[in-house]
Amino acid sequence: MAGRLLNIQGLKVHFKTDDGWVHAVDGVDLSLDAGETLSVVGESGSGKTVTAKTILKLIDMPPGRIMDGSILWQGEDLVPARPERMRDIRSKEIGFIFQEPMTSLNPVYTVGEQIAETVRQHQRISRKAAMERAAEMLSLVHIPNASRRVHDYPHQFSGGMRQRVMIAMALSCDPKLIIADEPTTALDVTIQAQILDLLNEMKERLGMAVLLITHAMGVVAETAQRVIVMYAGQVVEEAPVEALFDRPLHPYTQGLIRSIPRLDLAATEHRRLEAIPGTVPSLLSPPQGCRFAARCGYAIEACRAAPPPLREIAPGRKVACIRAEEIA
């Protein structure tokens, strides 16, 4: 589709290591419309963070390398884009929120200086006006006494407050898309909910699209409209949020959903928390067939023979499992 805000096709990102090439992202398709929230879920090492960082070319190259595929941003392919063009896009068109608010801010500058630096990189305004903009952004993300706190250093903020600062920074140039890479993983549970609420509120007020990377299914349910499930560097399922929770198609997604602790069932049915047996396969030499086959209770000979294609089996529902119709 031509009109999409972001359209990634067949993206492959590999990393060179002493042992060989790690196929971190191996053929990922992903697309997002303006104003939409898409969530990418998967466990550690599934390639979701690499995918997100590759959009802004924030991975280290080398050792990383985009082997194949295209990243169409409003129709423009970013894979061959020059560094100057990437710098224009970063923050101004696509904002990025990182996982670790404790370490993602520079300890030697005030938060106001760091937000103002972003603003001044993309807009020709005075230092003073940029600081005013920074204070404005801090009050937008509900930091009390914003006009005073712009002069504080990151170590004077708590983890949750720092993540608010990061969000303020990512939003400071009115981007069309925000990529949030596990924005709540490093935070306390109560703070997690506050940050997710804040993200939802910002999205409602400012209308940008959000690409939310997470490994927590609960986070997905609260924020996203559509979900992409990644496993071992590939997309295994794509679905609207309610459909995914109602009727997950891929055995891996089913496992993920079953592994969410449920207080309501635990008391009445004495259900044990289920885990998915086994671990993610080595991405140095991924298995030939379905990458989940070794951990899958439904795997048959055909699963191991050839990689299952990502098929659209209902409108908006895609799955990479040859037995999806039988088992779902």
Place this chain on the structure above:
Amino acid sequence: MAQYLVRRLLIAIPSLLGISVILFTVLALAPGDPFEELATNPAIPPEVRANLRASLGLDDPVHIRYFAWLTSMLRGEWGFSFVSRIPVDDLILQRLPVTIAVIGASQLVALAIALPVGVYAATRPYSIFDQIANTLAFVGFSLPTFFTGLLFILFFSIYLDWLPFVFRTDIEATGWNWWWQQLRQSIMPIMVLGLFQGAAWTRFVRSAVLDVIRLDHVTTARAKGIPERAVTLRHVVRNAMIPVVTLVALQMPAVFGGAIVTEQIFRVPGIGSLLISAILANDTPVIMAVTFVIAALVVFFNLLADVIYGWLDPRISYR
């Protein structure tokens, strides 16, 4: 800030007192007699020597001599050299400017090498530039200054005959020519010290920058759309300077130590050569005063390091 400085200066007083006690005791325990020559001179009767010793208080117990030294120091009387009979403070004031000029210039040379080379190498780790810089730095800080000093003299003074190898204080020139002559004779000691320090610091700057360049906030800076050059200068080098400042300041004692050797090789009439000749002559007042001045400088540089440290790193407060 002012309160912090005052408190730190007050803390410096007991440290300096402690240093002076140790120095004095060690010197008192050391063998040697400043009037050894008189003992071997048959023209001088032993009574004269004994009277001299008594008049200078050399036969008193150590603690009494120490307090005598301390009270006169506090009054601003640094005593007289046993050898030249010149007041010690005059001697030091004669020699200190040369040492400070040579050490200061060599440290500037060292920083001028270490900062750009270390930062550039760290931003391109394992590149050809990095490998060459690393190898040269390794060679540079493995070679002691007394060896490179002799090598320099051999090459630039004797083989090429470009530079004088003895530092002269009696240059008969004025104006620009005087400065030119000074520069010509200072350049080798400055370079020997500067290259040695520069080599050591290059390796340190490189590893400090490499530590910072991996941090998350550097990726954040890139995600803001800041050009790579500005990311390096504003977000990497600025943070990497914090450990470098500490190292530079804490190495100052070693630099003074190294300067003593270098001054001796190039015959630079600095505080180091004053110390060596005083030690050889058992000239206790001079030894005591020079070592004490060096100790005071070291304490001062430590204080300076702490002040700069707090200025570079807002997480540290002056309390």
